[in-house]
Amino acid sequence: MKLVGATNKRIYFFMSAIFRAFTFIACLIAYIVVKITVKPGIDWLNLLLLFLSLGSLLSGLFNLCLCGLTATGYAQNRWVQIICLVFTCITGGIASTTFTALAVAIRPSKEELEEENLFKVKKKY
DSSP, X not given: OOOOSHHHHHHHHHHHHHHHHHHXXXXXXXXXXXXXXXXXXXHHHHHHHHHHHHHHHHHHHHXXXXXXXXXXXXXXXXXXXXXXXXXXXXXXXXXXXXXXHXXXXXXXXXXXXXXXXXXXXXXXX
16 A cells, blocks of 8 residues: 555544544543542642643644645645644654654645646636
């Protein structure tokens, strides 16, 4: 299977978002368990789990937003994809970071870019 095309990018961004959702739920459950069971509370651990949970949620939403771009959008917004990759790396998760890195590495094919421009506009000068 060749790793080209906007469809493959969408699949990888979507898979990354799914893994980010699992990470969000796992970190949220860990936060609740630590908050309830550990007495006296460990403030830095509670904050870490809370920030990882919220970071996973935001990263997953960012990946879902990138999942909806067009082929032209992928070609023009390269920096947005790189920022998403860095944000996904910071918030953790090996599987989701791998899928995001694969999605960023894939380029949309020329055929997809041309198919999006079905309506050619003639300019009069």
